[in-house]
Amino acid sequence: MGEDAFMEPFSSMVGVFHCKIYLLLFGTCLGLTVTVPSHTVHGIRGQALYLPVNYGFHTLASDIQIIWLFERPHTMPKYLLGSVNKSVVPDLEYQHKFTMMPPNASLLINPLQFTDEGSYIVKVNIQGNGTLSASQKIQVTVDDPVTKPMVQTQPSSGAVEYVGNMTLTCLVEGGTRLVYQWLKNRRPVHTSSTYSFSPQNNTLRITPVTKGDIGNYSCLVKNAVSEMESDIIIPTIYYGPYGLRVNSDKGLKVGEVFTIDLGEAILFDCSADSYPPNTYSWIRRTDNTTYVIKHGPRLEVASEKVAQKTADYVCCAYNNVTGRRDETHFTVIITSVGLEKLAQKGKSLSPLASITGISLFLIISMSLLFLWKKYQPYKVIKQKLEGRPETEYRKAQTFSGHEDALYDFGIYEFVAFPDASGVPRMPSSSVPASDGVSGQDLHSTIYEVIQHIPSQQQDHAE
Numbered sequence: 445m446g447e448d449a450f451m452e453p454f455s456s457m458v459g460v461f462h463c464k465i466y467l468l469l470f471g472t473c474l475g476l477t478v479t480v481p482s483h484t485v486h487g488i489r490g491q492a493l494y495l496p497v498n499y500g501f502h503t504l505a506s507d508i509q510i511i512w513l514f515e516r517p518h519t520m521p522k523y524l525l526g527s528v529n530k531s532v533v534p535d536l537e538y539q540h541k542f543t544m545m546p547p548n549a550s551l552l553i554n555p556l557q558f559t560d561e562g563s564y565i566v567k568v569n570i571q572g573n574g575t576l577s578a579s580q581k582i583q584v585t586v587d588d589p590v591t592k593p594m595v596q597t598q599p600s601s602g603a604v605e606y607v608g609n610m611t612l613t614c615l616v617e618g619g620t621r622l623v624y625q626w627l628k629n630r631r632p633v634h635t636s637s638t639y640s641f642s643p644q645n646n647t648l649r650i651t652p653v654t655k656g657d658i659g660n661y662s663c664l665v666k667n668a669v670s671e672m673e674s675d676i677i678i679p680t681i682y683y684g685p686y687g688l689r690v691n692s693d694k695g696l697k698v699g700e701v702f703t704i705d706l707g708e709a710i711l712f713d714c715s716a717d718s719y720p721p722n723t724y725s726w727i728r729r730t731d732n733t734t735y736v737i738k739h740g741p742r743l744e745v746a747s748e749k750v751a752q753k754t755a756d757y758v759c760c761a762y763n764n765v766t767g768r769r770d771e772t773h774f775t776v777i778i779t780s781v782g783l784e785k786l787a788q789k790g791k792s793l794s795p796l797a798s799i800t801g802i803s804l805f806l807i808i809s810m811s812l813l814f815l816w817k818k819y820q821p822y823k824v825i826k827q828k829l830e831g832r833p834e835t836e837y838r839k840a841q842t843f844s845g846h847e848d849a850l851y852d853f854g855i856y857e858f859v860a861f862p863d864a865s866g867v868p869r870m871p872s873s874s875v876p877a878s879d880g881v882s883g884q885d886l887h888s889t890i891y892e893v894i895q896h897i898p899s900q901q902q903d904h905a906e
């Protein structure tokens with residue numbers, strides 16, 4: 445029988461191949477190579493474990509002998525089984541446990557027990573033109589697979605931010621050589637100022653808890669043969685209130701001032717981040733007195749019902765578990781509809797135009813007031829009337845009084861008829877004015893009016 449036929453499927457080709465590699469590496473071909481898994485083989489208790497072995501040789505063989513030994517630390521190696529050609533001779537003590545199908549040197553262990561953990565040694569002897577011999581060692585571990593872990597939080601009722609501590613414990617019923625890892629939002633948790641672990645890492649302690657610790661926690665437990673992750677738990681952490689804000693459904697908000705139109709109702713909404721949800725109360729402030737007007741997150745203010753044009757309010761948020769509160773003050777200003785319309789006109793005109801208009805009006809008013817105060821025309825006129833003889837007036841009126849009359853005109857005109865045209869005109873009530881009226885007519889009429897006004901004004905003043 446040729447070696448090729450005998451070694452099927454460990455063909456001579458494989459042997460040659462191995463030998464070539466060996467030659468390459470060590471410079472000589474020893475003729476026999478045995479290859480086994482280089483890493484530790486992890487077995488599951490109660491299941492079968494297969495230890496694969498390949499061997500090849502480069503010579504004619506008459507006898508092929510395979511021997512399996514088992515070795516544990518600090519104990520004598522034990523013979524498990526051996527074979528020559530195709531006949532297997534087991535150790536009778538283990539004959540039902542170990543199986544080999546020569547010339548296939550692989551070993552099947554079934555069922556695997558914890559006591560089967562250790563080193564397995566395989567030795568191959570080839571009897572041909574001389575004897576070739578090689579052996580290898582395989583490390584085997586035996587574990588129970590991990591069962592699904594469960595996370596327990598302590599205290600289960602939750603903890604108050606910055607006050608309470610929390611311990612997460614990972615509980616696993618089955619599994620050997622467990623390695624624990626904590627995940628927060630799918631990322632590993634590392635030791636920090638607030639996170640600490642037990643020596644086995646099976647408990648995670650948070651001291652103290654903060655809002656930032658809220659997240660999806662899970663416990664990942666691994667061993668050589670399996671890994672399992674717990675369900676996600678979210679620790680109950682009481683916090684807040686934070687970020688208290690008041691918003692309204694309408695109206696204009698500038699800082700803490702809300703502007704609403706007269707006749708409008710406005711709905712205010714108070715919100716703050718907190719767990720458990722805050723209780724809200726609304727407080728109205730008038731002078732020194734404050735009184736609670738409503739409980740709950742919303743407040744409706746109808747502008748008609750507010751006596752003042754401005755009203756101060758406070759929204760108060762209270763977390764009854766953390767015992768913390770926060771409040772925000774705001775002012776409501778009620779604008780009249782007229783102002784609103786002005787604002788609307790201001791939109792159609794340009795804002796500059798409206799400002800200019802108002803400014804112009806103010807300037808003119810101020811100028812009028814100033815001039816009126818300065819000249820107080822009725823007094824001046826009266827003095828003139830008293831101080832001058834009537835003849836002078838007549839003379840002025842009839843003959844040469846053009847300048848004097850002009851002096852009088854100026855004062856009169858400014859008080860009664862501020863007119864851009866500059867043309868003196870009659871009050872329409874007394875005499876219908878027309879541009880065609882002669883200077884003579886104007887003069888006489890003006891004197892009449894002057895005589896009336898001072899007395900009226902004086903009566904009014906006194």
Ligand SMILES: *[C@@H]1O[C@H](CO)[C@@H](O)[C@H](O)[C@H]1NC(C)=O
Pocket residue numbers: 445506507508528529
């Ligand atoms: C093994 O097989 C070879 C060739 O088939 C034979 O020469 C040898 O005697 C056998 N050895 C044993 C122990 O049966």
Ligand SMILES: *[C@@H]1O[C@H](CO)[C@@H](O)[C@H](O)[C@H]1NC(C)=O
Pocket residue numbers: 453454497498545548549550
């Ligand atoms: C040895 O036997 C096992 C099954 O028992 C098989 O899976 C494996 O391929 C065999 N190895 C060789 C080298 O024939």
Ligand SMILES: *[C@@H]1O[C@H](CO)[C@@H](O)[C@H](O)[C@H]1NC(C)=O
Pocket residue numbers: 504573
């Ligand atoms: C056996 O080995 C000897 C020396 O090592 C050698 O001379 C002889 O040719 C070999 N025989 C076979 C069949 O390989």
Ligand SMILES: *[C@@H]1O[C@H](CO)[C@@H](O)[C@H](O)[C@H]1NC(C)=O
Pocket residue numbers: 607608609651652
């Ligand atoms: C939380 O832990 C710290 C430090 O271990 C401790 O001082 C504090 O009393 C603990 N708080 C509670 C509520 O147990």
Ligand SMILES: *[C@@H]1O[C@H](CO)[C@@H](O)[C@H](O)[C@H]1NC(C)=O
Pocket residue numbers: 629659660676
């Ligand atoms: C936490 O888990 C829930 C679903 O269980 C998911 O909706 C949420 O986005 C997760 N949060 C984070 C921060 O990963």
Ligand SMILES: *[C@@H]1O[C@H](CO)[C@@H](O)[C@H](O)[C@H]1NC(C)=O
Pocket residue numbers: 623624625632633634635641643644645
């Ligand atoms: C515990 O976890 C930390 C960080 O995740 C890691 O560095 C450490 O090796 C772990 N310890 C054990 C015993 O698993």
Ligand SMILES: *[C@@H]1O[C@H](CO)[C@@H](O)[C@H](O)[C@H]1NC(C)=O
Pocket residue numbers: 731732
């Ligand atoms: C408001 O309170 C202050 C001090 O509490 C007091 O001096 C003041 O008179 C009070 N004003 C009114 C209008 O009650």
Ligand SMILES: *[C@@H]1O[C@H](CO)[C@@H](O)[C@H](O)[C@H]1NC(C)=O
Pocket residue numbers: 721722723764765
């Ligand atoms: C806190 O307030 C909620 C209502 O928002 C109430 O249901 C709960 O009983 C209160 N808890 C305590 C401890 O007062």
